[in-house]
Amino acid sequence: MRCRQCGKDWSGLKMCHCSRCHRTFSTLAVFDAHQPASTGWDCQDPAKNKFVTDDRGIWKYPKTARYTESETVSTSGGTS
Numbered sequence: 425m426r427c428r429q430c431g432k433d434w435s436g437l438k439m440c441h442c443s444r445c446h447r448t449f450s451t452l453a454v455f456d457a458h459q460p461a462s463t464g465w466d467c468q469d470p471a472k473n474k475f476v477t478d479d480r481g482i483w484k485y486p487k488t489a490r491y492t493e494s495e496t497v498s499t500s501g502g503t504s
């Protein structure tokens with residue numbers, strides 16, 4: 425899919441693109457987190473919430489966090 429306004433494209437059914445700040449998010453949960461109700465649904469910088477971007481600039485949960493992401497869950501068990 426491609427945003428008509430900023431020209432970014434992305435793929436993946438679960439991904440969300442914000443029409444206000446034009447960031448792309450790996451899941452709806454990350455999208456929701458950047459627009460907290462406490463700020464009146466204003467777009468926040470996801471980096472402030474410790475989110476990270478992958479090499480395509482898509483915001484997602486940091487690997488170190490114990491969030492349960494519905495997508496791929498590694499079974500190898502990371503070392504910290």
Ligand SMILES: [Zn+2]
Pocket residue numbers: 442443444445446447458459467468
């Ligand atoms: Zn936004």
Ligand SMILES: [Zn+2]
Pocket residue numbers: 427428429430431432441442443446447
């Ligand atoms: Zn856009």
